[in-house]
Each structure stands twice: as C-alpha cells, then as structure tokens.
Amino acid sequence: MFIVDEISAPRLGLTGLQADLPEQDRAIQESAHRFAKEVMRPIGEQLDKLAPQEVIATGSPLWSYLEQIRDAGIVDLEALASMDPAQKTRLLPLLFEELGWGDSGLAIFSLATSFPAYAAYLSGDPELVERFGGSIGSWVGTQPDRGSDMVDWDTTEIYPGTRHGKGNLLARVDGDAVILNGQTAAWVSGAPVAQCGLVYCQCDYGDGVYNERGGLNLIAMLVPFDEGGVSKGKPLDKIGQRPLPQGEIFFDEVKVPKKYVLTDRDSTSPNFFGVLTFANMEMGFTFCGVARAALEHALDYVHERRQGGIELIQHQSMKLRIFDMWRRVEAARAMAHRAAQYNYSANGPHLLASVTSKTLVTQTAFDVASEAVQIFGGNGLSKEYPVEKLMRDARAAMIEDGENTILSLKGATWLSKGYQAGR
Ligand SMILES: Cc1cc2nc3c(=O)[nH]c(=O)nc-3n(C[C@H](O)[C@H](O)[C@H](O)COP(=O)(O)OP(=O)(O)OC[C@H]3O[C@@H](n4cnc5c(N)ncnc54)[C@H](O)[C@@H]3O)c2cc1C
Known part of the structure; x- marks a missing residue:
C-alpha cells in the first residue's frame, strides 16, 4: 500500500499523469513546448485561414516557421539518427507530442519534408547526404489510382483472385539509370515546396510490373526535383x-542515377514496412498532442463559461464528460508510448505496434476534439475559437499515412500471424 501523509491536488505534468522526467528530458520537452506555443500555434492559426496558394507564397508565415524550426534545432536529423534506442523511446514521444500540440499540420510538414534527408543519413553514403541532406523533401507513396493499395503494398488484404491496378507512376531500369514517368497523388505532403522525394513506386525490372501475388514490383529511390522533367500541380485545398x-508531382522521363536507388525488387518490401512502421508510430505521438490540446481548451472553457447559474464544470454531467476525455487522452498516450517501447526493443520494430497506436490515437484525437466542440456549444463551431480546427x-x-480501416485490416492480419507463430 502507499503511505500518504497529506492529501493534495495531483501534480500533473505537461502530459498529464507524467512521472518525474530526467533533467535532460524535461529540458527537451520544455523547449519543444515553448517553441510549439510561441511559434507553431500562432503560425498554424494564420496558415489555417489562408488559401493553399497563399500558404506557399513568398513571404508566407510557412517560410518563417521553416527558418525558426531550423534555427531552434528541434528536429535535428543527425541528432535523432544518432540516439540510442532507449533515448528514442523516451524522447521521440515527448518531442512529437509537443509539436502536435503546437500544430499537427506543421509537425507533419517538418517530418515528411525531412524523410529524404533522413534516408540519406541512414544510408551512411556521404554522396547522398551531400545531395539530399539539406533539401526540403517529400515522401512519395500514393498515386491517384493507388492509395490504400500502396499501404497494402504486400497484398495481405487483396481480394482473392484479383490483382492491384497498375497505378500512375512507373520506373524502368535503363542501364545505369532508372527512368521515372507518371504522377503522384495530390496528397503528397510538402510536395508544392519540395526539392526532392523519397519515392516508392512500381518498377519494371525487365519482366513486367506485377509480382506473383498480384501486387507490383517496387523500387525505393531518392529523386531530385531540380534536374528536369519534374513539374507540380496546384496545391490541394482540404x-x-x-x-x-500538399499536391501532385509529375515526372516526364526523369532520369535517376542508379546510385540514388536505396532498395530494389527484393529489399523494397521490408524497407517500406520499416518506413510505414516509423511513420505510423510518429502519427501516434503527434496526435496525442492534438487530443491533449482539445482537452486543455475544454478544461479552460468549463471553468469559465457559466450556464445553469454556475460554471459548467460544476454540473455533474459535465464532470463526467470531461473525465471521459481525460481518460481517453491518457489511454491513447499510454498506447503511443507503448508502441515506441516495443519498436525500439529487441522484439521490434513491427507495423502491428504502430498501426495499433496510430488508429487508436487518431480516432481518440478526433473523438476528443469533437466532444470539445460540443462542450463549447455554438462557440465550438466558430473560427474565433480553437477547437473546430x-x-x-x-x-x-x-x-493520412494509411486510412484507418485498411491499417486496422493489416493490424488484424499481423495479429493473427503473431498468434499462429506463438502456438
Ligand atoms: C493529410 C494527409 C497527408 C498525406 N500525406 C501523404 C504523403 O506524404 N505521401 C503520400 O504518398 N501520400 C500521402 N497521403 C495519402 C494517404 O496515404 C492516402 O490518402 C490513403 O492511403 C488513402 O488512399 P486514398 O485516399 O486513395 O483512398 P482509397 O484507397 O481510395 O480508399 C477509399 C476507401 O476504401 C477503403 N478501402 C480501400 N482498399 C480497401 C481494401 N482492400 N479493403 C477494404 N476497404 C478498402 C478504404 O478503407 C477507404 O475508406 C496523405 C493523406 C492525407 C489525408
């Protein structure tokens, strides 16, 4: 049992039921929080109200955000790549929750645009680091006719007796180069401003594009966008x-040197598994920040707004609603941290851990934010208040990063495989 001398209000941290953090971790959390509050929130609010073309225009606050996050050294790729698994387990959830709390769109922007640079660092090839290490990047996976099919790249969820469509982007090996033709989906994050991409697409290695499972042979490569043949569509309004x-990228006979190819036919499947596992895990961290932000706004509001003769929080039904939000946020965060612990342990990484977290946390963030809108009453629907955003x-x-139903199907398939392997 616990021995308690004096009963007091619970001591809560930035992330609710937060145990004591080591000094260095708390310093990182606090500086990320300051940046999220002072830079990301105000810029995120401004950009939210702009047209997509204005978001990327010269002089837009987006560029000031990019400069400030670079100067603050908060998403330092070399530092992240050099952390040991224990540090990653502790620090990545803390860091990305704060960025998500500041503004999830900007948080994802920072991460997605650094994918090519991060892949270059992980390759350990100085030439790739030199070429892609400092560029604004993008993660190219989906195409107009190939959304969930890309997320189900290994065809675990394909309908029996069928095969995937050919999609809209095709690479072909041609001597010392790979030639790229076609287009991406309009959903590629950072595309309108990206200078390069970490591209995953179907590839004809000389024997057609289909594999024996009805899926497509894949290739992963780093593609510069400044060497001719690349054009962009209009930024997407969402x-x-x-x-x-976000926006489309078009490729017309783009010649990519073979040295920019990261993985080919056999190694792209595990590579994509690894990237999707990381991305889904990170989505879990970021959207804990969104769920928490909605809870905090609701908590403030119910202590200020009076109806029925008293502050809203004094009504018993409201207490239950707030407590339900709190409990959901705590449970989602516990899941996100658990995914990090698993992925950086000797048993991990695995997509099962990451999709369990991503689907739970993003659903929780939506449910909690929607309840916050309800608690704000009419004000919740107004753009004057922060919860509708x-x-x-x-x-x-x-x-994003896989529609939750298809991710859940893949999770179920892996759960069953894990169960059968353990029998
Ligand atoms: C904010 C945001 C950011 C994004 N960023 C990127 C990015 O950086 N790079 C990138 O490449 N893409 C990105 N995407 C694209 C994203 O990955 C796709 O939108 C997503 O995978 C779904 O594909 P789709 O939109 O084509 O929907 P579809 O695949 O057409 O799905 C439509 C519906 O059909 C269902 N469905 C599909 N297949 C099956 C199946 N086999 N069994 C049962 N149901 C099925 C789905 O569950 C869904 O409800 C982003 C999307 C968003 C919203």
Whole structure:
C-alpha cells in the first residue's frame, strides 16, 4: 500500500499523469513546448485561414516557421539518427507530442519534408547526404489510382483472385539509370515546396510490373526535383491540417542515377514496412498532442463559461464528460508510448505496434476534439475559437499515412500471424 501523509491536488505534468522526467528530458520537452506555443500555434492559426496558394507564397508565415524550426534545432536529423534506442523511446514521444500540440499540420510538414534527408543519413553514403541532406523533401507513396493499395503494398488484404491496378507512376531500369514517368497523388505532403522525394513506386525490372501475388514490383529511390522533367500541380485545398501544403508531382522521363536507388525488387518490401512502421508510430505521438490540446481548451472553457447559474464544470454531467476525455487522452498516450517501447526493443520494430497506436490515437484525437466542440456549444463551431480546427486536423489524420480501416485490416492480419507463430 502507499503511505500518504497529506492529501493534495495531483501534480500533473505537461502530459498529464507524467512521472518525474530526467533533467535532460524535461529540458527537451520544455523547449519543444515553448517553441510549439510561441511559434507553431500562432503560425498554424494564420496558415489555417489562408488559401493553399497563399500558404506557399513568398513571404508566407510557412517560410518563417521553416527558418525558426531550423534555427531552434528541434528536429535535428543527425541528432535523432544518432540516439540510442532507449533515448528514442523516451524522447521521440515527448518531442512529437509537443509539436502536435503546437500544430499537427506543421509537425507533419517538418517530418515528411525531412524523410529524404533522413534516408540519406541512414544510408551512411556521404554522396547522398551531400545531395539530399539539406533539401526540403517529400515522401512519395500514393498515386491517384493507388492509395490504400500502396499501404497494402504486400497484398495481405487483396481480394482473392484479383490483382492491384497498375497505378500512375512507373520506373524502368535503363542501364545505369532508372527512368521515372507518371504522377503522384495530390496528397503528397510538402510536395508544392519540395526539392526532392523519397519515392516508392512500381518498377519494371525487365519482366513486367506485377509480382506473383498480384501486387507490383517496387523500387525505393531518392529523386531530385531540380534536374528536369519534374513539374507540380496546384496545391490541394482540404479541410484539416491546412498549414501542411500538399499536391501532385509529375515526372516526364526523369532520369535517376542508379546510385540514388536505396532498395530494389527484393529489399523494397521490408524497407517500406520499416518506413510505414516509423511513420505510423510518429502519427501516434503527434496526435496525442492534438487530443491533449482539445482537452486543455475544454478544461479552460468549463471553468469559465457559466450556464445553469454556475460554471459548467460544476454540473455533474459535465464532470463526467470531461473525465471521459481525460481518460481517453491518457489511454491513447499510454498506447503511443507503448508502441515506441516495443519498436525500439529487441522484439521490434513491427507495423502491428504502430498501426495499433496510430488508429487508436487518431480516432481518440478526433473523438476528443469533437466532444470539445460540443462542450463549447455554438462557440465550438466558430473560427474565433480553437477547437473546430483541432477537430478538422484530427479528421485528416484518420486518412493520412494509411486510412484507418485498411491499417486496422493489416493490424488484424499481423495479429493473427503473431498468434499462429506463438502456438
Ligand atoms: C493529410 C494527409 C497527408 C498525406 N500525406 C501523404 C504523403 O506524404 N505521401 C503520400 O504518398 N501520400 C500521402 N497521403 C495519402 C494517404 O496515404 C492516402 O490518402 C490513403 O492511403 C488513402 O488512399 P486514398 O485516399 O486513395 O483512398 P482509397 O484507397 O481510395 O480508399 C477509399 C476507401 O476504401 C477503403 N478501402 C480501400 N482498399 C480497401 C481494401 N482492400 N479493403 C477494404 N476497404 C478498402 C478504404 O478503407 C477507404 O475508406 C496523405 C493523406 C492525407 C489525408
């Protein structure tokens, strides 16, 4: 049992039921929080109200955000790559929750645009680091006719007796180069401003594009966008995460040197598994921040707004509603941290851990933000108040990095495989 001398209010940290953090971790959390509060929130609010073209225009606050996050050294790729697994387990959830709390669209922008640079660092090849290490990047996976099919790249969820469509982007090996033709989906994060991409697409290695499972042979490569043959579509207009610019990229006979190829036919499947596992884990951290932001706004509001003769929080039904939000946020965060612990342990990484977290946390963020809108009453629907934006941002997350249903199907398949392997 616990021996308690004096009963007092619970001591809560930035992330609720937060145990004592080591000094260095607390310093990182606090500086990320300051940056999220002073830089990300105000810029995120401004960008949310702009048209997509204005978001990327010269002089837009997006560029000031990029400069400030670079100067603050908060997403330092070399430092992240050099952390040991224990540090990553502790620090990545803390860091990305704060950034998500600041603005999820900007948080995803920073991460997605650093994917090519991060892949270059991980390759250990100085030439790739030199070429891609300092560029604004993008993560190219989906195509107009190939959304969930890309997320189900290994065809675990394909309908029996069928095969995937050919999609809209095709690489072909040609001597010392790979030639790229076609287009991406309009959903590629950072595309309108990206200078390069970490591209995953179908590839004809000389024997057609299909594999024996009805899926497509894949290739992963780093592609510069400044060497001719690349053009961009109009930036996409969408309901949530509006500070995150997105759009199509078109490739016309783009010649990519073979030294920029990261993985080919056999090694791309495990490589994509690894990237999706990281991305889904990170989505879990970021959207804990969105869920927490909605809870905090609701907590403030119910202690200020009076109806029925008293502050809203004094009504018993409201207490239950607030407590339910709190409990959901705590449970989602516990899941996100658990995914990090598993992925950086000797048993991990595995997509099962990450999709369990991503689907739970993004659904929680949406449910909690939606309840916050309800608690704000009519004010919740007004753009004068912050909660409707959080609800829109969380809504987008349920489709981003894999739509939650298809991710859940893949999770179920892996759960069954794990169960059968352990029998
Ligand atoms: C905010 C945001 C950021 C994004 N960033 C990127 C990015 O950086 N790079 C990138 O490449 N893409 C990105 N995407 C694209 C995203 O990955 C896709 O939108 C997503 O995978 C869904 O694909 P889709 O939109 O084509 O929907 P579809 O695949 O057409 O799905 C439509 C519906 O059909 C269902 N469905 C599909 N297949 C099956 C199946 N086999 N069994 C049962 N149901 C099925 C789905 O569950 C869904 O409800 C982003 C999307 C968003 C919203």
